[in-house]
Amino acid sequence: MAESRALELVDLRHTFNEGTVHEVRALRGVNLVMEPGAFVVVLGFNGSGKSSLLNAVAGTLIPAHGEVKVYGEDVTQWPEHRRAALVGRVFQDPLRGTAPRLTIAENLALATQRGRRWPDLRRALSRPKREAIAAQVSELGMGLEDRLDTPIGSLSGGQRQALTLLIATLVSPRILLLDEHTAALDPKSAEMVLSLTEEVVRKLRLTTLMVTHSMAQAVRLGDRVLMMHRGKVVRDYRGPRKRRLRAEELLDHFNELRNEDLLDESAAGMLERVYV
Amino acid sequence: MNLLVGALSMGLLLSLLALGVFVAFRILGTYDLTADGAFGVGAVVAAALLARGFDPTTASIVAGLAGGAAGAVTGLLHTRLKVDILLAGILVTTALYSLDLFLMKGGDIPLSGTRALPRTAESIWMAAGLPSEGVVLFGTKVSARNLATFIALIPAAGVPVFLLDRFFRTSLGLALRATGDNRTMARAVGIDVDAMFVLGLVAANGMVGLSGALFAQYQSFANIQMSFGNLVTGLGCVILGDAIARGRSLGGRILGVVLGTILFRLLVAGAITAGVAPNALKLLTALFVLAVLVIPDIVRSRFRPRPAGAPAHG
Numbered sequence: 001m002a003e004s005r006a007l008e009l010v011d012l013r014h015t016f017n018e019g020t021v022h023e024v025r026a027l028r029g030v031n032l033v034m035e036p037g038a039f040v041v042v043l044g045f046n047g048s049g050k051s052s053l054l055n056a057v058a059g060t061l062i063p064a065h066g067e068v069k070v071y072g073e074d075v076t077q078w079p080e081h082r083r084a085a086l087v088g089r090v091f092q093d094p095l096r097g098t099a100p101r102l103t104i105a106e107n108l109a110l111a112t113q114r115g116r117r118w119p120d121l122r123r124a125l126s127r128p129k130r131e132a133i134a135a136q137v138s139e140l141g142m143g144l145e146d147r148l149d150t151p152i153g154s155l156s157g158g159q160r161q162a163l164t165l166l167i168a169t170l171v172s173p174r175i176l177l178l179d180e181h182t183a184a185l186d187p188k189s190a191e192m193v194l195s196l197t198e199e200v201v202r203k204l205r206l207t208t209l210m211v212t213h214s215m216a217q218a219v220r221l222g223d224r225v226l227m228m229h230r231g232k233v234v235r236d237y238r239g240p241r242k243r244r245l246r247a248e249e250l251l252d253h254f255n256e257l258r259n260e261d262l263l264d265e266s267a268a269g270m271l272e273r274v275y276v
Numbered sequence: 277m278n279l280l281v282g283a284l285s286m287g288l289l290l291s292l293l294a295l296g297v298f299v300a301f302r303i304l305g306t307y308d309l310t311a312d313g314a315f316g317v318g319a320v321v322a323a324a325l326l327a328r329g330f331d332p333t334t335a336s337i338v339a340g341l342a343g344g345a346a347g348a349v350t351g352l353l354h355t356r357l358k359v360d361i362l363l364a365g366i367l368v369t370t371a372l373y374s375l376d377l378f379l380m381k382g383g384d385i386p387l388s389g390t391r392a393l394p395r396t397a398e399s400i401w402m403a404a405g406l407p408s409e410g411v412v413l414f415g416t417k418v419s420a421r422n423l424a425t426f427i428a429l430i431p432a433a434g435v436p437v438f439l440l441d442r443f444f445r446t447s448l449g450l451a452l453r454a455t456g457d458n459r460t461m462a463r464a465v466g467i468d469v470d471a472m473f474v475l476g477l478v479a480a481n482g483m484v485g486l487s488g489a490l491f492a493q494y495q496s497f498a499n500i501q502m503s504f505g506n507l508v509t510g511l512g513c514v515i516l517g518d519a520i521a522r523g524r525s526l527g528g529r530i531l532g533v534v535l536g537t538i539l540f541r542l543l544v545a546g547a548i549t550a551g552v553a554p555n556a557l558k559l560l561t562a563l564f565v566l567a568v569l570v571i572p573d574i575v576r577s578r579f580r581p582r583p584a585g586a587p588a589h590g
Contacts, residue, residue, distance in 0.1 A: 058464075084466035097464065099457035102450070107461075109447070110454055114466045119447035167465065 012066035026052035028231035044228035059083035085115030088168030097164030100153025111167040158189025178210035277416035283545035287538030289490035296484035297510030309365030313372035314343035314481035316503025318488025323385035323498030343485015351474030397428035513537040
């Protein structure tokens with residue numbers, strides 16, 4: 001039944017710069033099914049394909065092969081802005097998720113329009129809308145509701161990221177995508193954004209796909225952890241295994257992968273010495 | 277006094293040109309070069325319609341639509357066919373050059389016998405029983421036509437400016453501003469940024485076309501020369517406007533561009549009175565824009581505050 005599958009990825013494959021020396025096989029057959037309300041954390045090195053996976057869901061990347069389905073609907077070919085009706089995103093760079101010269105209120109007014117293809121000619125910030133926005137902003141507990149007319153570009157990275165999270169979830173998305181969204185923040189802001197994330201995901205029961213470098217976050221958040229390597233899912237911890245999962249264990253697995261890589265390189269070196 | 281009223285009138289009508297450049301360069305953040313062509317086609321279309329007996333309002337609105345269409349073509353060339361935005365603007369402007377010559381049948385279009393804005397404004401002035409010999413302001417005489425034209429230009433420029441300001445406060449206007457401000461964010465909240473880009477160029481060049489229409493009527497003729505140098509003029513006015521409205525809200529910045537344009541025309545009037553050859557004006561404008569673009573960087577690199585303790589020559 002389609003309802004039991006909030007997100008379904010079928011055999012996603014994608015290669016960048018195919019046929020050149022810069023060829024990168026970013027996705028090499030990724031499959032994933034997420035039930036509504038599931039929270040999946042994707043871990044991996046740089047270049048493991050985890051960002052490509054997220055981009056394929058967001059619509060930034062149209063995969064060469066495979067399908068992306070949201071509640072049974074095939075959205076693989078939908079352009080990014082159309083996909084936004086279903087998908088909320090928070091980026092790694094806190095500058096990317098907000099429009100700097102627009103005020104806090106204006107940024108959030110845009111978020112209330114999510115999913116409407118053509119915005120209308122009514123006033124963007126009617127009084128009731130402004131009040132609703134102020135109420136939402138005050139829930140962040142950062143005092144920003146008193147600065148609604150401040151250009152968002154003058155806020156700190158942590159404040160902007162918290163607002164981006166609000167923008168992504170103001171109209172409840174079918175899927176929430178978090179792309180290493182605390183990696184660029186100082187530890188205190190990162191913790192603040194992370195606990196806000198936990199709170200909003202729990203409150204709205206959002207189906208969430210999060211990419212991270214942080215093993216501590218992978219252990220703390222979510223009900224399932226995928227480890228990606230070279231465009232494939234190589235480990236999948238769920239249920240009781242996820243709950244028992246510890247950062248040390250993840251680290252061991254990571255080191256295994258790293259050793260495999262080193263082995264590959266030394267093997268390649270040996271072959272080169274022998275044959276070239 | 278005629279010179280002052282003239283400078284104010286010219287400032288008002290050219291403020292639509294400057295606002296078109298403002299929308300493209302500052303709001304959309306793109307280097308749209310269509311302005312020259314849109315201004316020229318606006319002038320020619322309005323003149324051609326007036327010469328066929330149309331009223332100035334219809335002629336000006338159609339001219340604005342022609343400018344908007346030019347912007348749409350540039351926008352579509354860029355978003356659909358992936359033509360570089362600079363090249364797209366140049367292609368459209370070049371193509372419009374032929375269209376203008378075709379509409380003008382090779383020569384200039386004189387507007388002296390038509391219902392162009394100055395004449396219509398003057399006849400309304402007369403019909404209202406106002407002094408036909410003009411008015412004495414600050415000790416000098418201003419002709420009825422000049423004053424009536426200036427008064428008519430206040431709504432002619434003011435209404436589009438007002439509508440632009442209102443538009444930017446609507447959901448659609450906000451989506452357009454977000455597209456220029458942060459495309460990634462705009463896409464992520466579901467805005468079709470390509471459509472907004474085209475819409476923005478339509479609005480920008482529509483205003484430029486309208487400005488060209490008013491310019492031709494004010495000058496009482498249209499010719500192919502009107503297709504040159506407007507972009508740089510508009511940019512100069514935008515820069516003055518930025519300086520006037522530094523740090524203000526969008527509405528303040530829009531007003532700043534209008535005031536910047538009027539200031540620009542006053543400077544031009546002053547320069548001409550001081551004996552500067554009118555032929556040199558475009559050169560001076562270009563040098564002014566260049567100076568404003570370059571000098572702040574030079575000043576910054578020369579007088580950059582050094583970190584404490586760092587050697588003066590490191």
